[in-house]
Amino acid sequence: MGRKITLKDIAKELEVSTSTVSKALNDSNEISEELREKIKAFADFYRYRPNMTALKLRNKKTMVIGVIIPEIVHHFFSEIISGIEKMANGRSYNVMVCVSSESYEKEKLNLEMLSNGSVDGILVSIAKETLELGEFDHFKELEDYNIPLVLFDRVSDEIYCDKVVVDDEASGYKATKYFMDIGRKKICILSTPDHVTVGALRTIGYKKAIQDSGLEIDNRLIFKVNDKTEIYSQIQTYLNSLDEWPDAIVGVNEIYAAIALKVTKEKGFKVPDDVAVLGFTDGLISQFSTPAITAMVQHGYLIGEQAASLLLDRIQNKKDNENFETVVISTDLKIRESTEKKLE
Amino acid sequence: MGRKITLKDIAKELEVSTSTVSKALNDSNEISEELREKIKAFADFYRYRPNMTALKLRNKKTMVIGVIIPEIVHHFFSEIISGIEKMANGRSYNVMVCVSSESYEKEKLNLEMLSNGSVDGILVSIAKETLELGEFDHFKELEDYNIPLVLFDRVSDEIYCDKVVVDDEASGYKATKYFMDIGRKKICILSTPDHVTVGALRTIGYKKAIQDSGLEIDNRLIFKVNDKTEIYSQIQTYLNSLDEWPDAIVGVNEIYAAIALKVTKEKGFKVPDDVAVLGFTDGLISQFSTPAITAMVQHGYLIGEQAASLLLDRIQNKKDNENFETVVISTDLKIRESTEKKLE
DNA sequence: TATCAACACGAAACCGTTTTCGTAACGTTT
DNA sequence: AAACGTTACGAAAACGGTTTCGTGTTGATA
Incomplete structure (x- = not known):
């Protein structure tokens, strides 16, 4: 029942204003040392934690990036997600994963869903069906919403954005x-x-x-x-x-x-x-x-890391919109028994 | 540059109030047929889409569930995620994936991050290190925040919640x-x-x-x-x-x-x-x-579906808190060559 | 003709934060 | 004593929606 405690609750209980509480908790020196400590102690005691949704609204950023992959039960793609997750986490972002199941419709739906303000940027590896249809308008609409996009592995020349591909x-x-x-x-x-x-x-x-x-x-x-x-x-x-x-x-x-x-x-x-x-x-x-x-x-992991890194750069630096980059990740040959004579 | 358009923008442009716009777009019959159509057409033209974050704040629900898994590059777990994603999507929820990398600390961090209001419920498969340490307090804190939890596959008797396990x-x-x-x-x-x-x-x-x-x-x-x-x-x-x-x-x-x-x-x-x-x-x-x-x-896929389903039931129905369920998914033996004489 | 319901809309509160700005009280300077 | 700078706090706006509660206009009814 420990109802989530808000700034307002603290303010009321301590008979100060919410602004004071907010400032105190953010270590603003506008608030006297004494009161600051008191508020902090109180907040601590009641395990106060700022409501992320409110913060997201205020700051106009969600600290979340969306990923759309064709399939998740797939070694290569799960490696990529792993890399994305790692990089995003390291830069304090969270990852929302969507699966297109190689379907154009689902990809479009996912894209629409993600671009409604749920995420700060989107990473996509294009579904086979989409590639087959050659239909990329749903990606272009992203520009209208001003939300950065990075494509990885399965890309298209028709979409103008940062990319990470294998050579x-x-x-x-x-x-x-x-x-x-x-x-x-x-x-x-x-x-x-x-x-x-x-x-x-x-x-x-x-x-x-x-x-x-x-x-x-x-x-x-x-x-x-x-x-x-x-x-x-x-x-x-x-x-x-x-x-x-x-x-x-x-x-x-x-x-x-x-x-x-x-x-x-x-x-x-x-x-x-x-x-x-x-x-x-x-x-x-x-x-x-x-x-x-x-x-x-x-090197799926690397691809994921690179793609996420590129996206976060876009999100954070607001790079000049017309300088898109394509990172090429090169492959390595791992020689095993199927091509080498076995040692007898 | 297509700056995201808001209710307020539409209201100003059409010289009506935001409440009117909101109602019109939500098909409220409080608004005259005529005006409603006009507003809708306008909104459509400018590709208006409500800001999800604002909605989340207002409705006090995020329509997102969080998942913490030990590892993602893993057939069984990726199957589970796949099931979770499918079920969540079918019930209009999105999925936020976190990886604990089998580490207690990361699991704890992830849990804290997810429980700050980013998600409506959490699914976890416990990290090996956590199981080894036998330290489950971080899960118990979730109760304070009143956020539903469902454990799957790797569970613990010490945590009181819904569970989905393999027999x-x-x-x-x-x-x-x-x-x-x-x-x-x-x-x-x-x-x-x-x-x-x-x-x-x-x-x-x-x-x-x-x-x-x-x-x-x-x-x-x-x-x-x-x-x-x-x-x-x-x-x-x-x-x-x-x-x-x-x-x-x-x-x-x-x-x-x-x-x-x-x-x-x-x-x-x-x-x-x-x-x-x-x-x-x-x-x-x-x-x-x-x-x-x-x-x-x-049947990882099934486990994922079940776990998500259980969680969403909790979230949506606000089931009476003390009736936790444990769903057991039984296995099947798939007989292949490694145990059967080959046909010569 | 006065009364009243229905209709169509707007004002304002609310969700939980942060941040700008205003100001009372006090101490310091000339 | 007048003027001014600090200090320490609160009020209010803002983020982008929804929703409750008015309220001015109609048309119908008694």
Whole structure:
């Protein structure tokens, strides 16, 4: 029943004005040492804590940032949130998390909800459906409300704001180059449909690497997985449809790589001796599968930190509106058993 | 520059009072049809949206619930958050996520931060350190602030509130019983230190199952993994220290099971023929490792939904304070290759 | 024609703070 | 003694809404 105690309560009880109490608690020297101590003691005793909502209204800032992610049960994204949370917390901000479930409608709804004054700024990784539709007006409306936006990982050129991305093209290149360096000839890539930029960019990197080494690109070795139907059988069917099994497979995410690994082993090939497998995102699957999968580490935590940092800079400094920045987080190759000969 | 437009702005522009505008926008029939439409049109045109903070202050509710979890990059917990988010959203609430990183101090800080009026209710899964210290006063202070609390998964008897838990003891029993049913004799359990209740309870279930079948409990088959040092080598060392390798291993989480699987295969044993492995939490590791690991599915999503639902009931109905409920979510055994003979 | 309800709107209080400004009381200076 | 500067506090506005309670105008009723 310990009804929350307010400034007014204290004021009444101590027979002073609320302004006096407020000042006393904020250590203003406008109030005499004596009274100040008395008020503080009283407030302390009754565990007074200023009402945040009132403060938010007064200060016109909420000390909260909103995050919209496509999915939360996902190693990469949860890493990002973790980074965001850490950075925000360190700068005394809280984080409100919304999930778009890859749906355009939900993303729009979330955006509207967040932009009604609940948060001081918004971080978004765009939903697949939105990317597919190419519909970004809901983001543009944010400008009207004057609320800073930072996009991360899944971004769009049509939206003018700060961004944090992975150097996907370079990573695709790096992965492919690595395979060629260890002597692989027939390198296959399991990618996404083109509207998912990350997949598309990695594929571009893949192609460049092939061309740079003077080889021809074989389009049959590029497979775009359709997320809307069963993934496993798609990959299985595709690989089986090739005249000859590839000697190296790049999966643009952990799952594709893990599935490719599984299918390959089931087919009787030895990994990495016959076939080498590499995936993007260094999650638990890569670490714990057998053989452990070589992965492009994407540093999700760092991405989250950077994105939050950029957003908070915007919020706090009110940077000159026309100088948007794009931070590129580079990946690292974490070599594991799936591409290296095991020590016998 | 589209300065956020307020009621006052509209009122001034249309030369009416703010009360009129407010009523018109809320479809009050106190305002004439004609004026109402005019105001609405105007508001619409300028994209008026009520300031949430002001509403929160006025209504004395924030429509936000806070969640404190030990870790976010974790399949089980992210599933829970997902469930919470879904339920909260469905009931027009938003979710503020805080991470305790298993630290008592951070948990306490988070709790203080959330209880200052930022949220209408709080969901917590207790940090390991807190459980270890047995220090729960920070939760009790919540009562003073009159803010509802629901604990999930990691709970404590000392805290008097609604709870949502997994039937850990029964699950431990079920897992062990299953192993005995498929003819395993030497069943080992990789558990946690006792202060982590979930691990302890599962171990109790394990013991009961053994006893119920008339066998003796062999304490050497119960290993408590210490999270503070390297897990892999601990498990490896432990298993190697046994006179004889077990023919079945229960891991109280996915990681322990995956490591046990790996170590077992490295040692040259066949899974499941020589050794069967089972883990708790049905995450990606279990699905994608080879062989895929049999798992106790914990329905994290459901736990999240239930917890949020319970909390919202408290918030909305102001249930009679002394009738706390504990919802038990039961687990399911998802049998996979790691315990079943493979089809050749 | 006086009375009264219904209608349509505005004034003001309220939510819980902070902050600007005003001022009474006192001490100091010339 | 007049003028002035401090000190220590309170009144009131402000943040952006909602809501209660008037109140001036109508039209209908007795």
